[in-house]
Amino acid sequence: MHADDEEAPGRRQAGALESEILRVLVSATEPLTPRDVLGKLTARLSYSTVVTVLTRMFEKGLLARFKDGRSFRYAPLTDEASVTARKMGSLLDAGTDRATVLRRFVGELKPGDEDLLRQLLAGADED
Known part of the structure; x- marks a missing residue:
């Protein structure tokens, strides 16, 4: 293994945050806002980080996105x-x-x- 291949201390493995967010959404009974997701995560993240990850997951086809006022709600399309x-x-x-x-x-x-x-x-x- 090269030094470049090692994870930096405190960093998640690639995809770990997406996996945690997906678990939160799969366990929900209704589509969630980014703030709802943030409140259910074990990781300490900023709101903007959660919005960015949700947007990327939506763009990858992993999530459905529904307009809710000035925000969006997200629901899983997969597990x-x-x-x-x-x-x-x-x-x-x-x-x-x-x-x-x-x-x-x-x-x-x-x-x-x-x-x-x-x-x-x-x-x-x-x-």
Whole structure:
């Protein structure tokens, strides 16, 4: 690992803030304003940061946005598992040797995950 690849102390991993905001929105019973989201986050952030992240998530197609007076309300169009699955697929597509990437991915699985993956591949736990 290069020094450039390491996270700075106190910094979140890429996508961690989006994931936390998505969890807040998925657990809500109605679309939320940026101020509502800010109040439910565990991270200490500025209002403008929350608005920026919500706007980016809307532009990525992860959220619906509804006009509410001079502000907007946001609702999820997906869930965290779907977002993660899309990221995994994009990373796999970016490589040049799918077989090696998949082999190494399987080799890094935690105990029990390999059995779960086999069940999923066999269609035992379809959504």
